[in-house]
Amino acid sequence: MHLSQAYTLLGDTGSAHQAQEDALALTDSPSVMVRALLAVDTAACLHVDGDPSGAAEMASGVWERLPATYREGLIRSRAETLHRQLTGRPYALLGEALAS
Secondary structure (H helix, E strand, O other), rough: HHHHHHHHHHOOOHHHHHHHHHHHHOOOOOOOHHHHHHHHHHHHHHOOOOHHHHHHHHHHHHHOOOHHHHHHHHHHHHHHHHHOOHHHHHHHHHHHHHHH
């Protein structure tokens, strides 16, 4: 999971996607938080690859499905980092989700 984030931050989305798949394959039942963190990494990769709308939609969807008790700490930090990188409608969409 952490390797996914490292590759995402480096902008190496191909390696990030592989690390995300590997992280999910390493466990039979990944936790809610692991799945959410990996999905936010995938959303960040979408942004890096030139799809800010897809990134905002994916991150917003993950956020909205996440139980309220899980919406702090690392997951919030990663979602807010993505939010700061967006502009226009994608920025507004993710901002609305984060404010809920």
